Amino acid sequence: MSQKKPNTGIRCRVTSCAFHCGEDEYCSLNAIQVDPCPQCASGKACDESMCASYRKK
Secondary structure (H helix, E strand, O other), rough: OOOOOOOOEEOOOOOOOEEEEEHHHHOOOOOOOOEEEEOOOOOOHHHHHOOOOOOEO
16 A cells, blocks of 8 residues: 655544545645535534545545
């Protein structure tokens, strides 16, 4: 399996994602897509958006 290269421009702490770079807390993708959460309009950051590039390990 190839070693993932951390993209230091994308911080990530989602350890269940296939693109997560371990203890480095970075994403290995060149770019990510951020999408709005469906049917959420609470105004809270945690409700409003999500990383659409996420893939389960």
